Amino acid sequence: MKKLSIFWMIMMSLLLLSSVGYAESDLHNNEPSIENAWIREAPPVVKILAGFMSISNPTDKTVVLLGAESPLFEKVELHRSIMENGMAKMEQHKQLEIPAHGRVDFSPGGFHLMLVNPRQPLKAGDTATVTIKFEGGKSFPVVFTVRSMENMKHHHH
Template sequence: MKKCAGFLIALMVLLVASMGHANGDLHPAGCSVDNAWIREAPPVARALAGFMTIRNPADTGQLLLGAESVVFEKIEMHRTVMEDGLAKMVRQETVEVPANGRVEFAPGGLHLMLINPGQRLKAGDTVRVTLKFKGGKRIPAEFTVRPADTPKHHH
């Protein structure tokens, strides 16, 4: 039995070593998140909007599948589009972060729709949101709540 366990450990070490040498195709390389913030809303608000910049330093595009947080019942990815002069939100199932590029979640465009907050969020509070990427990679990000009068961009 001892011999058998030793063999298994050797096999696992080999497997881990070979994974370490993979060129990034198997595991999404580290995207990073910055300027992550949530727009403060009145206490009655059933949903808040979250914004951020995601950077991808890898040579392969990364696919964002969604996000989750213990503070919110559900998080969706939305894009605000203008239709007949009216702003309309369209749900996005996935968002691609291009190779060696970035994606901006910003007012008037992409945003995280943070649905049913379980607590009152005030300017200055921070909330942890975990981003989920295709391939199983999860990236936690710290979102700071900012006052609602943070300028919107209407073009």
């Protein structure tokens, strides 16, 4: 009997160790990730550009997006396009919650980053780094690629 319980103690500690190992590897998923970041190309006379991205939250807690900034733009605002009385409008948001294990897709007609007064012209193929800020002091530099509307139409065929 004694030998058996030692056997089980070893088994238990092995199980415990492996779960600790799992938790450690899981740490890499402990922050939001941003994919498919792009800016809609506009003629150089247009001084306000729109940026889009997908934010995934693999954590067990809601993460809160607090905004963004970039030295390439005078300011960056968090906007959402809405329809009001048949009119397309944009409303500014101070923050955006991404639910635990959830995902928010920024896209034309919905959430976007409003990139105000680019310091230099941006054309298709260019990249712009924008720092995305989350609650708790976390911020991530994200590389946005400028894409032309023509390319977009192509992708939707």
